[in-house]
Amino acid sequence: GAVVSQHPSWVICKSGTSVKIECRSLDFQATTMFWYRQFPKQSLMLMATSNEGSKATYEQGVEKDKFLINHASLTLSTLTVTSAHPEDSSFYICSAGTGRTSYNEQFFGPGTRLTVL
Amino acid sequence: QKEVEQNSGPLSVPEGAIASLNCTYSDRGSQSFFWYRQYSGKSPELIMFIYSNGDKEDGRFTAQLNKASQYVSLLIRDSQPSDSATYLCAVNMRGTASKLTFGTGTRLQVTL
Numbered sequence: 001g002a003v004v005s006q007h008p009s010w011v012i013c014k015s016g017t018s019v020k021i022e023c024r025s026l027d028f029q030a031t032t033m034f035w036y037r038q039f040p041k042q043s044l045m046l047m048a049t050s051n052e053g054s055k056a057t058y059e060q061g062v063e064k065d066k067f068l069i070n071h072a073s074l075t076l077s078t079l080t081v082t083s084a085h086p087e088d089s090s091f092y093i094c095s096a097g098t099g100r101t102s103y104n105e106q107f108f109g110p111g112t113r114l115t116v117l
Numbered sequence: 118q119k120e121v122e123q124n125s126g127p128l129s130v131p132e133g134a135i136a137s138l139n140c141t142y143s144d145r146g147s148q149s150f151f152w153y154r155q156y157s158g159k160s161p162e163l164i165m166f167i168y169s170n171g172d173k174e175d176g177r178f179t180a181q182l183n184k185a186s187q188y189v190s191l192l193i194r195d196s197q198p199s200d201s202a203t204y205l206c207a208v209n210m211r212g213t214a215s216k217l218t219f220g221t222g223t224r225l226q227v228t229l
Contacts, residue, residue: 032215043205043221044161049214093160097215103149103168104215106207111160 003027004096006109013084014117021079021112023094029074030096034106035067038091050077084116118143121208123220131228136193138204138223143187146211150182150189153205155222161205164191196227 003026013019023033033050048069049057056069068080077096081088091113095106120143130136138152149168153161167173167180167189179192189208193200203224207217 034216044219046216046219049216091160103166104209104217105149105151105163105166106215106217107163108153108160 002098002107004094004107004109006094006112008112009110010113010115012115012117015085016083018080018082019084019114021081021092021094021114023077023079023096023109025075025096025098028096028098028100030077031074031099033071033077033094033096035069035077035079036093036095038093038111044093047079081114084114086116089114089116119220120144120210120218121206121220123204123206123223125221126224127226128223129226129228130196132196132198134196136196136200136225136227138191138193138206138225140189140191140206140220141187142189142206142208142210142218144208144210145184145187147184147187147208148211149209150180151207151209151217152178152180152189152191153207153219154200155203155205157202164204193225196225198227198229201225201227 005024007022035047036044047062050071052071058064071077093111095108122141151166152164155161167182173180177194181190203222205222206220
C-alpha cells in the first residue's frame with residue numbers, strides 16, 4: 001500500500017505556457033498532499049501543503065498565483081505552473097500521508113521533471 | 118542554525134561494512150523522525166521512521182533516536198553497492214501539523 005503516482009513524468013514546454021501536474025494516491029485516501037521542488041544537487045523544498053476541499057497553504061516565498069494547487073478529491077491534487085519560465089525548470093515531487101498512523105510519514109510520487117525552453 | 122542538519126558527504130564505505138549516517142535537529146519538541154533514500158534523478162523513498170528514544174531495526178537498517186541530544190542516526194549493515202544514494206533525514210517538528218522538515222542529505226558511496 002501507500003502508492004502515489006504523478007503524471008506526466010516529464011514535460012518540455014515553451015516559455016509562457018502553463019503546465020499541469022497531477023498527483024494521485026492510488027490505494028489510500030489523502031486529506032493532505034504536499035508539493036516539493038528540487039533543483040539539481042539541492043535538497044527538497046516544500047512549496048505548499050494541499051488540503052482536500054480547501055485552499056492550499058503556501059510556504060514563504062512561493063507565489064500562489066504562479067503555482068496553482070487544487071485538491072479536488074481525496075485521491076487527486078494538481079499543481080499548475082502558470083506562465084512558466086526557464087527558471088521554473090525543476091523536479092516537482094508530490095507526497096501524501098496515509099493517515100494510518102499518527103506519525104505523519106509521507107510517501108512520495110515519482111516526480112515530474114519540467115523543462116521550460 | 119539549520120533546523121535539520123546532515124553532513125553532505127560523500128560518505129564512502131566498503132561493501133559489507135556498516136554505514137553510519139547522522140542527523141541533528143533544532144526543535145526539542147519534534148515528534149517523529151524519518152529516513153528517506155533518494156537515488157539520483159528519482160524521488161525519495163521512505164526507509165523507516167522512529168518516534169521513541171532508542172533503536173528501531175528493520176532488516177539491514179537500524180534507526181537510533183536520542184531526543185535529549187537531539188540526534189537521530191541510521192545504520193546500514195552489510196552495505197551493498199545498491200545502497201549508494203543520498204539519505205535524507207526528515208523531522209516532524211512541533212506545531213507544524215503534518216509537515217516534514219528535511220535535511221540536505223548525506224551522499225553515501227559503497228565501494229567494491
